[in-house]
Amino acid sequence: MKPYFKVTRRTFLMGAAATAAACSRGPRLNIFNWSDYVAPDTISNFEREFGLRVRYGTYESIPEMLAKVMSGNSGWDVIFPSAEYIQPMRDMGLLAPMRHDWLPNLSALEDQFQRPPWDPNLDWCVPYMHGVTGIVYQTNLTWTPRAWSDLWDARLTGKLTMLDDPPEVFAACLKTLGDSLNSSDPAELRAAQQRAIAQKPLVRAYLNAEVRDQLVAGDVAVAQAWAVTSAQAIAAAPGKLAFAFPSDGFPRYADTVAILRESGRLEAAHNFIDYLLRPRVAAAIVQTTRTATCNGAARAMLPEDLRADPVLFPAAGILARGEWFAPQSAASQRLRDRLWTEIKT
Amino acid sequence: MKLRNAFLAPTAILMAVTMLAPLAIILVYSFLTRGAYGGVEAPSTIENYTRLWDPVYATIIIRSLWIAAAATALCLILGFPLALFIARSGARKNLYLGLVILPFWTSFLIRTYAWMFILRDTGIVNSVLQSLGVIREPLPLLYNSGAVILGLVYGFLPFMVLPLYATLERLDPSLLEAAADLGARPWDTLVRVILPLCAPGIRAGAILTFVPCLGTYLTSDLLGGSKTVLIGNLVQNQFTASRDWPFGAALSLALMAIAIGLLFSVRRRGEELL
Amino acid sequence: MKTRRGLALYALGAYAFLHVPLLILAVFSFNSSRFAVWQGFSLQWYRAVADDSNLIESSVNSLIIAITATAVATVLGTLAAYGLWKRASSWLSGSLYLSLVTPEIVTGVSLLALFQWIFRFLHLRLGMHTVILAHVGFSLAYVVVVVLARLRNFDRSLEEAALDLGATEFETFWRVTLPYLGPAIAAAAMLAFTVSIDDYVITSLVAGVDSQTLPMVIYAMARRGVNPALNAVSTLIVFGLGVLVLLSERLRRA
Numbered sequence A: 001m002k003p004y005f006k007v008t009r010r011t012f013l014m015g016a017a018a019t020a021a022a023c024s025r026g027p028r029l030n031i032f033n034w035s036d037y038v039a040p041d042t043i044s045n046f047e048r049e050f051g052l053r054v055r056y057g058t059y060e061s062i063p064e065m066l067a068k069v070m071s072g073n074s075g076w077d078v079i080f081p082s083a084e085y086i087q088p089m090r091d092m093g094l095l096a097p098m099r100h101d102w103l104p105n106l107s108a109l110e111d112q113f114q115r116p117p118w119d120p121n122l123d124w125c126v127p128y129m130h131g132v133t134g135i136v137y138q139t140n141l142t143w144t145p146r147a148w149s150d151l152w153d154a155r156l157t158g159k160l161t162m163l164d165d166p167p168e169v170f171a172a173c174l175k176t177l178g179d180s181l182n183s184s185d186p187a188e189l190r191a192a193q194q195r196a197i198a199q200k201p202l203v204r205a206y207l208n209a210e211v212r213d214q215l216v217a218g219d220v221a222v223a224q225a226w227a228v229t230s231a232q233a234i235a236a237a238p239g240k241l242a243f244a245f246p247s248d249g250f251p252r253y254a255d256t257v258a259i260l261r262e263s264g265r266l267e268a269a270h271n272f273i274d275y276l277l278r279p280r281v282a283a284a285i286v287q288t289t290r291t292a293t294c295n296g297a298a299r300a301m302l303p304e305d306l307r308a309d310p311v312l313f314p315a316a317g318i319l320a321r322g323e324w325f326a327p328q329s330a331a332s333q334r335l336r337d338r339l340w341t342e343i344k345t
Numbered sequence B: 001m002k003l004r005n006a007f008l009a010p011t012a013i014l015m016a017v018t019m020l021a022p023l024a025i026i027l028v029y030s031f032l033t034r035g036a037y038g039g040v041e042a043p044s045t046i047e048n049y050t051r052l053w054d055p056v057y058a059t060i061i062i063r064s065l066w067i068a069a070a071a072t073a074l075c076l077i078l079g080f081p082l083a084l085f086i087a088r089s090g091a092r093k094n095l096y097l098g099l100v101i102l103p104f105w106t107s108f109l110i111r112t113y114a115w116m117f118i119l120r121d122t123g124i125v126n127s128v129l130q131s132l133g134v135i136r137e138p139l140p141l142l143y144n145s146g147a148v149i150l151g152l153v154y155g156f157l158p159f160m161v162l163p164l165y166a167t168l169e170r171l172d173p174s175l176l177e178a179a180a181d182l183g184a185r186p187w188d189t190l191v192r193v194i195l196p197l198c199a200p201g202i203r204a205g206a207i208l209t210f211v212p213c214l215g216t217y218l219t220s221d222l223l224g225g226s227k228t229v230l231i232g233n234l235v236q237n238q239f240t241a242s243r244d245w246p247f248g249a250a251l252s253l254a255l256m257a258i259a260i261g262l263l264f265s266v267r268r269r270g271e272e273l274l
Numbered sequence C: 001m002k003t004r005r006g007l008a009l010y011a012l013g014a015y016a017f018l019h020v021p022l023l024i025l026a027v028f029s030f031n032s033s034r035f036a037v038w039q040g041f042s043l044q045w046y047r048a049v050a051d052d053s054n055l056i057e058s059s060v061n062s063l064i065i066a067i068t069a070t071a072v073a074t075v076l077g078t079l080a081a082y083g084l085w086k087r088a089s090s091w092l093s094g095s096l097y098l099s100l101v102t103p104e105i106v107t108g109v110s111l112l113a114l115f116q117w118i119f120r121f122l123h124l125r126l127g128m129h130t131v132i133l134a135h136v137g138f139s140l141a142y143v144v145v146v147v148l149a150r151l152r153n154f155d156r157s158l159e160e161a162a163l164d165l166g167a168t169e170f171e172t173f174w175r176v177t178l179p180y181l182g183p184a185i186a187a188a189a190m191l192a193f194t195v196s197i198d199d200y201v202i203t204s205l206v207a208g209v210d211s212q213t214l215p216m217v218i219y220a221m222a223r224r225g226v227n228p229a230l231n232a233v234s235t236l237i238v239f240g241l242g243v244l245v246l247l248s249e250r251l252r253r254a
Helices: A002-024 A042-050 A062-069 A083-091 A104-108 A148-152 A166-176 A186-202 A211-217 A227-236 A266-277 A279-289 A296-301 A330-344 B002-029 B047-053 B055-087 B090-105 B108-119 B124-131 B145-169 B173-181 B186-197 B199-214 B218-223 B231-239 B245-265 C002-028 C044-051 C053-086 C090-101 C104-118 C128-151 C156-164 C169-198 C201-206 C214-223 C228-253
Strands: A028-034 A053-059 A126-138 A160-162 A203-206 A222-226 A241-244 A250-259 A322-324
Touching: A028 A062, A028 A266, A042 A053, A042 A266, A042 A279, A053 A062, A083 A250, A104 A266, A104 A279, A104 A296, A126 A148, A126 A166, A126 A227, A126 A266, A148 A166, A148 A186, A160 A166, A166 A186, A166 A222, A166 A250, A166 A330, A186 A203, A186 A330, A211 A222, A211 A227, A222 A227, A227 A241, A250 A266, A266 A279, A279 A296, A330 B231, B002 B245, B002 C053, B002 C090, B002 C104, B002 C128, B002 C169, B047 B055, B047 B245, B055 B090, B055 B145, B055 B199, B055 B231, B055 B245, B055 C002, B090 B145, B090 C002, B090 C228, B108 B124, B108 B145, B108 B218, B108 C002, B108 C214, B108 C228, B145 B199, B145 B218, B145 C002, B173 B186, B186 B199, B199 B245, B218 B231, B218 C214, B231 B245, B231 C104, B245 C090, B245 C104, C002 C228, C044 C053, C044 C228, C053 C090, C053 C128, C053 C169, C053 C214, C090 C128, C104 C128, C104 C201, C128 C169, C128 C201, C156 C169, C169 C214, C169 C228, C201 C214, C214 C228
Parallel strands: A028 A053, A160 A203, A160 A222, A250 A322
Antiparallel strands: A126 A222, A126 A241, A126 A250
16 A cells, blocks of 8 residues: 555656656747648758747637637747638737738738738738638549539538538538628528538538548548648549539638737747748748748749649639638627537537 | 544535536626627626527437437446346456456547547448448448447446446345246346346446436547537537637536436435435 | 356457457558558558657656646545545535536536636636646546445444544544555546546646647547557557556556
């Protein structure tokens, strides 16, 4: 009996010592990003060059990120919010202002992203990657999905996935009804909700980036997916998958990088963002993530197959069918959240 | 008595902090209004409770009850013969008991993941069936209520077997001999002698299985594919994606009320709580 | 006897049901392909696990949390069980019982609400301390149940005899009752340790930036689909825990 007490006391002390040791090494930078959104050596190269230790956490959806960050003392320094959340987060006092004097590489951004609609002076964020949401499908299907309305086809039962993201699902439903995907009109939203509920029996699961492996494995035939996920899946299973820009309209999104106001490491955070803006670094990231970078200088450095990839950098005519996500008013947000709960039920 | 009070004090404080205070806060939150992006705001309301009567949520509650009941019933049916076997196995009792408990010691999450691995379209079951020519297209075994029930049974079977074994072990064999002497066939002996004597064990096992199944979150999340929404998932959803803490609080309390109501309804007078 | 043979056959099937899924996981952790078709032996997934610093760090976190929480919960829980055995306290028993029957998700969100509310006044954040506090909270009830069960079989007259012979209350506890409780305390500690190291739901809600645990990493991997590296992790954990259980059995019998 006595030995048990000794063991627990000793191991406890050892554990405490280990924790203390871990705490004393620094300085740290805590970065919270989407999964699979940097190259394998991006972080380690940054750590080495600036002498910092990075804690790199990932999330699969914006609600997941917001839930952690909203309290105002989550412990994270750098986050990657989607563009339409910049204004609400700024209004909630969550973001720290960007200091352009600490971001010499800001000029590397493409022109359209130097003055983006959601943050014209880039006071709060720096655009990182952009893309669209569309339909990715197996090429061996007997028919080709071309529009969102095709995702209501009964032939897809059990082999269709939709994104586990309320704005995205609403966007697809609203588009099939011919409405704007940023609609805050209760009648339109309810009609969209009915469409989503009608589709549920066909849906295998609501998955975000997780669907990539299932697409590659062939478990899923058609998926509503971000361009990011689609390009990665297509590259992993050459010839077996294809991407379609829905003919009834589609969302355009941009992911940005921002600093949380609670962060006490503003300079290190800016160093990281500036590091990401370096054309060489950004180009290396794109090689891994296969996403459309907002960095014009980096885009010019990409190899031919990426630079001309029709999924990542489609023709302007196609992009004109897209609609940027815009922030929602509080009342509209409440309604959407409530309708989403009912859809998921 | 001073010693006894000193011994109880730390635990009492911890229980107050980690159990009672949080529940009190949840109770208060359930009467407040949600903030635009999460959190709570001042205006007090009972809307969160009236919302519970909405048929949409009644569906979830009923679905959760039925899945928990199905899983418990299956655990009972599958676990009883196993417990009987162990109780009668004589010298090797501890070994067989250990073999039941061993999976319990491994991670619940891993055991749930094991079924994800086995049931998926390109998993073992489908691969084998396809290679044997039994089916041509893979069966959608995952992401439905059946998979969730299977996962729950797999996870909680030891919880059922242990109490059953405990009562079966104490069964007086002379009673069984008496029944046989009186001409009862094995089946009659089972139904009319063994089962009634095992009632306490069955009750204990059923409670130990049903209550956690009712509040399950992981199993329905991983095996139900976010289409099989149960109470546990709904509560979690309110605190993350839907950002409706007050409603989540009301749901949590409703869930607890159901669980505790069930427990008290099967309690016998004089039985101690712990 | 026919029924005996039938029962034994059934038991075989039941044991297969319990153990085969884990064996399948283990077997395919050595598969060189990602899919459920055997394509050759490979240790690549184990190498991937060893290279994953996230996994290693979260495993260390899990161990630190589990060991600390187990130590605290076992000591406090044993004392509490003894106190309850001496004289019942319905409100303490009630709250411990409540702790056992409250669904994990409810415990998790209510603790999160408590912490967020407290943090408005104290400038703290979620982290290892909140996780450890939460783990001690839900482990206490398990420890009390196990130790109390053993105490109910204890002969009170032994304590009375000690007191009659002049021992203080504490001496009586320390030298008469506590040795008797040894096996129960060990079992309770093992139970608390297992519950803590396996917890996902509560931990994920109250963890901070620095306190990602192994179940959280496993869950994130599982949500992203089947991943043979996860098979490798699972096999390692099952193997590790199995060894731990066997060791404790040896120690108990020794």
